Amino acid sequence: MKADVGAPIGTPVVKSGAGEFLRLPPFTAKIGGAAEYVVIPAGALLASLLLFGIFVALFGKNPLDLYFYMYQGAFGTWFSWQNTLTRAAPLILTALCTALPAQLGMVIIGGEGALLIGALCATSAALAMPAAPPLVVDIAMAIAGMIGGGLWIMLSGALRQYRGVNETISSLLLVYIALAILNFLVEGPMRDPTSLNKPSTPEIGAANMIGSIPGTDVHWGFMFGIIAAVLSYILIYHTVFGFAARVAGGNLRAARVVGLSVGKLILIVCFLAGAAAGLAGMFEVAAVQGRANANLAAGYGFAGILVAFLARQNPLAVIPVAILLGGIGASGGLLQRRLGLPDASVLVLEGVIFVMVLASDTLYGRLSIFRAKGA
C-alpha cells in the first residue's frame, strides 16, 4: 500500500463547536469506530447521488425524477427487487474473486476470465454425462466450474509467486485469453451443429437446469453467492488460515520471517477466488443460458471488481454492495425509457460512486465526530 506521508505540515486541527456537541458519550465510543465504516461510505454514496443528480440536471432532466425512477426500478416493487437480486447474484461471486486475494495484498481483476473458464468446464461436465440424474450433473458442473475458475486465477497467483509477474496485469491478460478460448471452442470443437446463427454448445438439458428460489424469480445462484460470501468471511476473519493470509497481506517480509508459507497461501487463496468466479460461470450456464456461448461475457467479472472495492474487500459487505449495484443496473432500463437518459448513465453513476467512496477513504480517523471524548 502507498506510504503514508502523514498529514501535510500546517493542516489545521479540526475543533468545532458542533464537533464537541456531537461527540459520542464514552460507552458508545467503542462502536464509534465501527460506525465510521458504515457512515463514511454511506455519506460518499449520498454525495455521489447528489453529484449525479446535478450532472443529470445539466442535461435538462429533473434530478428528483431521477431519484424516483432509480428507486422505482431498483427497490420500488417486488418485481424490481427480483430484478435487482437477479443482477446481484453473479456479482457476489465475482466480487469474491477480487476480495479474497486482496486480503493478501494482491489486486486481481481477472474475475471475468475465471467466470468464462468455469462456465466452459461446467458445460463440458454436463455434456459429458448425458444420462446421469440431474442432481449429480449439477454437482459435477459446480465442481468442474470451481476447479476450472480456480486454476485460472491460481495461474495468475503462481506467475506472481514464481515469476514475479504483476498479478493485476496477468489476470487482466488472462481475461482476454479466456474470451478468445471461449469464442474458439464455442464456434469450433464444442459447437452444436443446430445452433446455426448463434454459435453455442449443445444445451445441457432442461432437466439439469437450476431453478429459482421458491416464490421468486431469482435463481439459486444468489443463495449460493451469499453462502460463499459468509464462508469466505469466516475463513478470513475467524480461522488461522485467514489470519495468516492477512498477516502476509499486511507485511510480506514479516510473514516470511515468522515462517508463513507465503507461496502456499497465495496459491490457495487465488484458487478459492477463481473458484468463486467459476461458480458464477456455472450458474450462468445452468440457471440462465442453458448452454455456453458468447453471451456469457456480459461484464459480470468487471462489475464484481467494482463491488469488491466498494465493499472495501470485506466478503460480508460484498452482499449489500452487490445488491446496491444490482439495483443501479436494474434501474437503468427505467431511466432509459422514462427519462431518455443514455444507457451509459449507469456507468457514469457507478464511476462517480467508486471515485467518491475511494476519496472518502481519506476521512477515516479524521472526523472528530467519531473520536471518543478525551481522545
Place this chain on the structure above:
Amino acid sequence: MNFDKISRRGVLKGTAALTIGSVLPMSRALAADTTIGFIYVGSRDDYGYNQAHAAGAAALKKMPGIKVVEEEKVPETDAVEKTMESMINLDGATLLFPTSFGYYNPHMIKMAQKFPKLRFEHCGGLWTDKDPKNAGSYFGYIDEAQHVAGIVAGYSSKSGKLGFVAAKPIPQVLRNINAWTLGAKLANPKITTQVIFTGDWSMPVKEAEATNSLIDQGVDVITCHVDGPKTVVENAARRGAMVTGYHVNQAVLAPKAYLTGAEWNWEVLYPRFAKMFTSGETIPNFYRGGLKEEIVKVSPYGDMVTAEAKKKADEVKAALTSGNYVIFKGPIADNKGKTVIDAGVSRGQTDPELEKMSYLVEGVIGATS
C-alpha cells in the same frame, strides 16, 4: 446518535413521497393506445443493424394510437427478460420486439410462456411448432438485396477482386457472402471475393485492419456484414476503394465511394405488423420476405455506377421483386470443389436448406472455420 435518520433509504422514501404527486404519469395512456416495446442489443445510432430497427420504430411512433418504448444496449442475458417484463408491467406493452438474435432462446421463449396473452416478435429467430404460439419470428431475405449489390460491385471492380468483412461464419452471414458473390459473377465470372472474419459483431479496430488488409491485396470493392458498417465504409473510402453498404444507407459517409447497398425496410414492415396487431389479425409465426414483400430494399445507385451495371441490376431486381428469380440455382459448387447444389435444383428463398448454409461458393477465398 441515530444514524438511521440520515440513511439513504430514508432520503429516498421521503423524496419519493414528495414526488409521487408530481411525477410523470406511468402509461396513463388513452385506453385506445397500444404500447409497443423495442429492445436493441447495441446503440440505436450505430449506422447499422440497430439503427435500422430504430428507423422502423420511428415509423411506428408516427402512427396514431401507438406508443413506443425503447431500450438499448440490453445484453443477451436474463437482463433482457427483466427488461421485457418491466416494459410489460410498468409501460403496459402488449407487443414486444426484441431485435437481437440471441434474445430468442431461452429468454424470449420464457417470456412468451409467462405472458400468453401478449405478443412477442423476434427478428431473425427460427420459430418452430415447439415454440409458444404467441411468439413469432420474422426476417428479411436481405441476401436478395446483397445479390443486386453484388452485381453492381462486379461491374464496378477493375481489379476483379472483391472483399467482404464479416463478423462470424454463421448461415445468415454466409448467405450474404454467397449471394453477393453470385451476383458479382454475373458481371464477371472470374471474380473473386476475399473474406475476413473479425470474430465478433462490433470490433472497429479489427474491421479497420481487415479493410486495409483486403485493399492491400488489391481488392477494390468492399462490403461487410457487421453490426456497424461505418468503420468499414469510411476506411475503404479513404483508401480509394468502393463500397456497397449494409443495414442502412451509408452513402452520406462516403458519397463518392458508395455504389449501392442492401438495406432493411423495417419502416414498412413494422407499421404493417402494428396494423395487423391492433386490428386483431394474427401475425404469422414465421414471417419471411424479400424485395417482393418490401422487407428489404436496395439503396439508390451512386454516381460511380455505370449504365451497364444499372441495367443488369435493375433487371435482376425486377425479377426478384416479381418472384421470378432464384439466386441459389444449381449447379453450385463450394470453394473446396464440392457440389453443394446439384444441377437442376433450385433453392428458392424459403427453402429451409438455405437457413443451414455452411459453405462458401466457388470464387470466395476464405474458410468457414
Place this chain on the structure above:
Amino acid sequence: MADPGNIGLWTVPLAVLGGAVRVSTPFLFVSLGECITERSGRINLGLEGTLVMGAMAGYGISYLTGSPWVGVLAAGVTGAGMGALHAGICGLPRVNDIAVGIALMLFGVGLAFYLGKPLIEPTAPRLPAIDFGWWSDIPQLRAALRINVLFIIGVLLAPVLVWALRTTRWGLIIRTAGESSDAALAMGYSVNFIRLRATMFGGFLAGIGGSFLSLYYPGSWNEGLSSGQGITAVALVIFARWNPMLCLAASLLFGGAAALGPALQSVGYSHGYHLFNAAPYILTLLIMIATCSPKRTLIGAPAELSITR
C-alpha cells in the same frame, strides 16, 4: 505480366509492418505517458478511461471546429484533466492509487459514452497521413508506409523522454520522487505536486493517443473503440522496464501482433482466427513471464510505486 500488387505471401509481413505502425500509436502514447507517471512513483490504471475520453473529446472538438489538430489538442487537455483528477484523489492520504485508477477507468469510459452519444453518427474531419512510400510501385508497401504524423511525433518523443529523464533537472526531480519520496521532500519539493504534474503529462499523452483512434484509425467514434488498450499499455510499461525506448519497441511489437490475424486471413489462412485475435495478449503475457523473475522483477522499478510493495 507482372502485377505489382501481387506479392503473394509477402503481404503478411508488410501488413504486420503497416499494422505495427497503425495500431501501435495509441499504445505508444499511453505507455510513454504512463512511463513518466510511474517514474514519479504513481501508477495510473485509469488511462483506459482517459484514452476513451480523449478519443471522444478529440472527435467532438474536431467535428465542432472543423480542425482535427484542434481536436488532438482538446483530447490532450481532456486527458490532462483526467490525470489531474487521478492525482488529486491519490494525493489524499490513505487512498489506494490502483483502486482510484480502476474507478477512473470506469468513470472515464462511462462519461465518454454518455457525452459521445451524439457523436456516433456524424463524420468529423480527420488527421492527415504522410506518404513515405511514394517511391514504390507496390500498393501494399505504399499503404504500409503511409504514416500518420502522430506516430512520428511519438517515435521522436521516446528518445527525447529518455534524454530528459536522464539529464534535465525535471527528469531528476521526477525520478527522485519515484525512488524515494523522503529524498524529494528533503530536497524541498512537494511530492504530491511533482506526481500531479507527471500524471497530468501522462494523461495528456494518453488523451492524444485516444484522439488517434477516433481521428485517424479506425477513424470514427463509437463505443467499441477501445478494448482494453489503455490498460494493456500500462502492462507494456512494466515489461519495458520503465524505459521509453523499450516502450516504443513494445508498442510496435504489440501493434504488429494485432495485425497478424487479419493479415493471415487476407492470404487465405483463416483457421483459428479467434486465437490470432488474442495474439497480442498472449504475447505480452509470455514476454512478461520470460523477462520477470521473483528476484529481478522490479529492478529498475521506481521504489515508490505501490505495486512494488
